[in-house]
Amino acid sequence: MMTETLSPAEKAHVLLEALPYIQRFAGKIVVIKYGGSAIEPDSGAIDPVILDIIWLKQVGLLPVVVHGGGKAITRLLDRLGHPAQFVDGLRVTDQTTLEAVEMVLGGQVNQQLVAAFNANGCKAAGLTGVDGGLLAARKKEHPSGDLGQVGEVQAVNTDLVHALLQNDFLPVIAPLGCDESGARYNINADSAAGALAAALGAEKLILLTDVPGIMKDGQVLNEVTSSEVQELIADGTIAGGMVPKVGACLEALRGGAQLVHILNGKEQNALLLEIFTQRGIGTLVRGV
Numbered sequence: 001m002m003t004e005t006l007s008p009a010e011k012a013h014v015l016l017e018a019l020p021y022i023q024r025f026a027g028k029i030v031v032i033k034y035g036g037s038a039i040e041p042d043s044g045a046i047d048p049v050i051l052d053i054i055w056l057k058q059v060g061l062l063p064v065v066v067h068g069g070g071k072a073i074t075r076l077l078d079r080l081g082h083p084a085q086f087v088d089g090l091r092v093t094d095q096t097t098l099e100a101v102e103m104v105l106g107g108q109v110n111q112q113l114v115a116a117f118n119a120n121g122c123k124a125a126g127l128t129g130v131d132g133g134l135l136a137a138r139k140k141e142h143p144s145g146d147l148g149q150v151g152e153v154q155a156v157n158t159d160l161v162h163a164l165l166q167n168d169f170l171p172v173i174a175p176l177g178c179d180e181s182g183a184r185y186n187i188n189a190d191s192a193a194g195a196l197a198a199a200l201g202a203e204k205l206i207l208l209t210d211v212p213g214i215m216k217d218g219q220v221l222n223e224v225t226s227s228e229v230q231e232l233i234a235d236g237t238i239a240g241g242m243v244p245k246v247g248a249c250l251e252a253l254r255g256g257a258q259l260v261h262i263l264n265g266k267e268q269n270a271l272l273l274e275i276f277t278q279r280g281i282g283t284l285v286r287g288v
């Protein structure tokens with residue numbers, strides 16, 4: 001292990017460096033979006049991201065996990081011979097696609113994550129945005145045309161999430177929602193995480209993906225403001241799946257989140273390094 005190469009004083013320093021961050025964030029809600037691009041298919045091996053999140057909870061933070069699963073949905077659609085189609089990072093969702101989305105997000109991926117948390121000593125409970133009226137959705141209108149059953153969050157009822165947190169459960173949330181008529185919607189997981197972070201008054205929103213942050217000319221941008229984000233979208237630097245991600249960041253900031261980050265979930269212990277050390281990693285998105 002890497003710690004074997006550290007002297008006892010260096011090991012103690014690592015622990016002491018974390019102390020002010022533990023004190024600052026204890027009791028605070030941190031929404032973590034775990035993207036389908038970073039979640040490995042079920043391999044049986046312990047996912048290091050799961051251990052990082054358990055660590056956060058163990059030292060008194062209140063993590064809330066929102067997961068994606070876009071790659072797994074596309075794999076299922078491929079097996080069904082049903083082509084996947086995206087517009088601005090959003091999956092066009094016909095009836096067959098909605099069924100696949102519900103199976104993968106509400107079933108496979110959610111249960112894979114919950115089982116992994118529980119197996120590693122962390123009480124986790126899986127739910128979708130349909131449960132307890134968590135994510136009240138409506139059909140998302142898009143300038144490019146009809147996206148089918150793609151939803152956008154209209155309102156968030158946080159009662160169930162608070163009930164879980166109060167009972168020491170880690171909420172693991174799949175981004176599905178429904179409207180008052182019972183129609184069900186596929187919601188982009190970043191957008192769901194942004195809306196939840198805003199509604200929960202989260203201290204932090206962290207979006208874990210498969211790239212080191214927002215990239216420009218091959219370099220990761222350490223920090224961007226909301227107005228720079230608009231320019232980066234307009235000039236095509238930010239495209240595809242990164243578009244809903246930055247939208248989620250801006251929504252969380254508008255909702256009062258103090259710190260919003262995009263990190264590479266595949267980078268070893270990215271979460272712990274970002275939260276508990278002075279080392280800045282990924283992209284920090286600022287409100288101004």
Ligand SMILES: Nc1ncnc2c1ncn2[C@@H]1O[C@H](COP(=O)(O)OP(=O)(O)O)[C@@H](O)[C@H]1O
Pocket residue numbers: 034035036037038068069070071089190208209210211213214215216237238239240241242243
């Ligand atoms: N400027 C950018 N910087 C980084 N990634 C970008 C950028 N523009 C587009 N992307 C794309 O966004 C992807 C991340 O979004 P997505 O595939 O939806 O991930 P996730 O499944 O983690 O939500 C990256 O893998 C990359 O292909």
Ligand SMILES: CC(=O)N[C@@H](CCC(=O)OP(=O)(O)O)C(=O)O
Pocket residue numbers: 034035036037067068069070071073089090091101150151175186187188189190241
């Ligand atoms: C409307 C829409 O695009 N929904 C997404 C929901 C899953 C998701 O966002 O997963 P990632 O975070 O892994 O991309 C989809 O169907 O792929």
